[in-house]
Amino acid sequence: MRVSFFLIISIFIFCSLNAQDISFTAQDNPNDDGGAILLEWTVPLSFPEMIISRSIDKENYIEIAAVTPLLKKFIDDENIEDRQQYFYKLSVLNIEGETLQSFSASAIAKAEWFNTDKISLLIMTILLGSAILYFILSARKGKRLYIRKISGLDTIEEAVGRATEMGKPILFVPGISDLDDMQTIAGLNILGHLAEKVAQYDSTIHVPVCRSMVLSTAKEIVKEAYLRAGRPDAFKPDSVFYLTDDQFGYVAGVDGIILREKPAATFYLGAFYAESLILAETGFESGAIQIAGTAMPTQIPFFVAACDYTLIGEELFAASAYLSNEPSQLGSLKGQDVGKAIIIFTLLVGIVLEIFGIHFLKDFLATH
């Protein structure tokens, strides 16, 4: 009974071998550095099992893999030498493991000099790279680049004025990341501007930090700001101080300062994690004017809801460039704006083309 069943199946498969389009091809695996051959096949899904074997002399075949029709392709990258011809055999087996039929193909592996899948990426790299570089260079040559005023920054002066009137201090929190995070650096740039205003108004500022590297840099920045304001004598070195490296320990410390000192204004500018909501809540309860800025997408909501002004994402970097007036930052920002313009333009063109059923642009850009 079983035998006849297998016989029928085998005959069925054998018939279908001839009846349907069957193909088996081998070629160099494209866009790589050699050492791999791409095998592809289309065979009826009814085939139970297939074996791929490989040979270099067309005689001694070694089995390399068992595959199924659904896989459709196999990349052979085991001990393949470039510029050597390899012969492949795809053998279709019946349920008892006997070879019913086999197909052959051959190929030579080689390395490519250019990855053709990456043309769109290359074009964008060149476009964006040169836009950013061009503006950095022209800013360095002294060209004035316009950056719009970031609305939260207007409040710095107002906040310092209010603090002076009330005789209360200002609190600045530079986030909990170290100097390797661009957000911390952007925050410290704004601190420089803020401290200058504080020195001019003869107000006080507290800067608790949680990294030793940030401590020394922040101290330096505040000191310089007092110098610029012409009041180096008024600088108090212990206005910038280290609390602890630990996330929650730091938050507990800052909370304590807010509750004790009741600052007139609080600034949270830098990289923040889960502690953002605890800080924003305590500051809100104490009635301070709150100004925040971070590029952490998960933390922005808490600042937006609880603070008077929030610099959202890239605005933090823009504010830093605006205040520091550093050519490389301004130029880079301008170059990125050109990038945004290119993207909006391409997007609009792409959507119009899509509506008219032309998929060329999308397909060209979407390759990977």
Add this chain to the structure above:
Amino acid sequence: MAILMDRIGIWVGVFLTFAIFSFLYKDNPFYKIAEQIFIGISAGYWFIYTIYNILMPNLFIPVTSDFTHNFILLIPAFLGILMLCRLIPSIDWVSRYALAVVIGTTAGLFFKRYLQSDVLNQLTATMLNPFATSNAAQIAGELILIIGTITGIVYFFFSKKHEGAFGVTARVGIYFLMVSFGAAFGYTVMARISLLIGRLNFLLGDWLGIIKP
């Protein structure tokens, strides 16, 4: 015996859990002790796993077992030792050589990957024909997606004043950003509550046995 030690372990865990929860009332010595144990164990765990899972299999064993094929690994090992020189203030500048390799690799990879995934692919993902379906909600949704993405980008445009038609566009953009921040807020609430559920499951299940853990 293992059952006894399991019970003891659970009691220790319960003690530590309450020591940390006591922070909700106010900062206190129990919290501080638990916090320092946490920091210490965490650092020890990282240390041991870095040695067993990275430095041994990817450096020491290849170099010691097959030196001729792997002597090139002495370069990263040397750079790694330069990195450790940060601990000695007088020669901490040598760590910059190692840092330069790390930063250079990261910057190069970030450049091409962010360009591909976060710029190019997001751009093509927004190239939609909103009128391809007859489902009203989907048409509305895709139009919202396109308008929201474009106006959102306009909001982050810094070299032009937000006034006139441009200002209105940026204004629409900020509304979209606010909706996504609201969604993020809702999700964060969900995440934090889930963590508390996990804790209560431990207290009520593993410890008190009121519920099946």
Add this chain to the structure above:
Amino acid sequence: MRRQIPMLITFLVGTLIIVSEFIPHKPFNSLSTSLEGWFLIISGFAIILGQLSLFKVNIIKISRKAPNWPYFIIALVSFSIMVICGILWGTQQQPGLIPVSDKMLNFLGYKPFDYIFRYMFENLSATMFSLLAFFMASASYRAFRARSPESTLLLIAAVLVMLGRTTIGSTLTGWIPNSLGFLHLPNIASFIMKYPNTAGQRAILICAGLGVIGSSLRIILGIERSYLGGK
């Protein structure tokens, strides 16, 4: 010497990594592959550096009798115990210097390293973050006000998502007939997530992506050097 050579290294390495994307041919791809393998080893040393400097900072704090110094002894002791257990008896899969006796395994149920991890560390770590559930609740109540059109929009979206992403959403609006299916809270939440939220997040993603591109380029070309620190 102290700044120029590191900048040159950053430039060469960064350029090689970018170029290898477009030119797979030898030596570009193979060089960048080995470089990435080295990166793993250097990162390993960087982690060790992090733990050792924690050790160092704590010792300094204790020797200078900094505020709360006795607590730092606890951190040092727990660090040392963990490292010693790890080296002597190993971790769950990894054998240590001394073979673990069956007696010990029967007694503890796990190796000492894993015992500490499972009963102490897991509870500490999980509780630390579950504190946020409470803070989240009180911050929502005390600080989240519909003060402006922006924050109103934020709050409405938040409430809809909070209702829609739990079982309560489907229970509350389950009675609404299917013809008005779009009014079901889970569907509203899904719509918000799929369209306006994605639009906003995508705008942030694209602009932040351009920011990363800008700063990577500045670092590779040696224009941005803050990572090298002072001196």
Add this chain to the structure above:
Amino acid sequence: MKIFERFLHIDRRIIFVLIFIGVALPLIWTLGFNLEVTENVESVYNLMEELEPGTRILISFDYGPSTKPEIQPMAIALMEQAFTNRIRIIAIALWPMGVQMCNEAFEKVSAEYPNIEYGIDFINLGYKAGGMVTINHMAKDFRGTFPSDAGGNFIDEFPIMKGINNFDKLGCVISLSAGDPGLKQWVMIAHDTFGKPVGGGTTAVQAPTMLPYVNEQQQLVGLLGGLKGAAEYELLINKPGFATKGMDAQSVAHLIIILFILIGNIGYFATRKQKDLTKA
């Protein structure tokens, strides 16, 4: 009007207690609200279902005990589905604690699947640092990144690792992630560079930022977001577990928080009106 003043100044400890009770009670007495499966979760399920038996997939454990309640149920559900369908799992971790999370999930699941053998159907390759760079390295030289498994045994000894030199022979990549490095990096490398389907689960905090990747290019095939995502997956594989049990508590806690947001805002507007009147 005093009542509105009081609305603004409820002691936070009262809120703490209410949240505690609101989460605890539904855990003890379940309410049994019903659950609906969403599109993104179903996509991950279908991705796994469509794999042929014997296919190898990579699961990356990029989280630790701090987010275990949200992500561990996903890991368990995915493992159950894989072992039921005879899908073979290569587990790695980009977070050191992920190694232990993987061990714990495997211990729990393998108890129900006695014929699952380590080294044939499952392997834990342990932790590697370096995030995105390391993913890129393993995509080109897998055996160079992972010369041995988590216990230090050479991977050549294990049948499951036969022929794995890069991502080519993997059916898909799943990342269970709580942050960086995690799912975002897997999307960038495994899918956007090497064309492997990537699915995953994240904490609810991460989920909204990952959604732009779920698009028609399938940068990300689907996404399980937080405990709700895990509960939906448990429903799909028909094995309700921790996540399903937690959904009631989740709902009640959300209601309490929404209630307090409302109280706060009512108090805010009422007292503001009052202040405006007195000013006038």
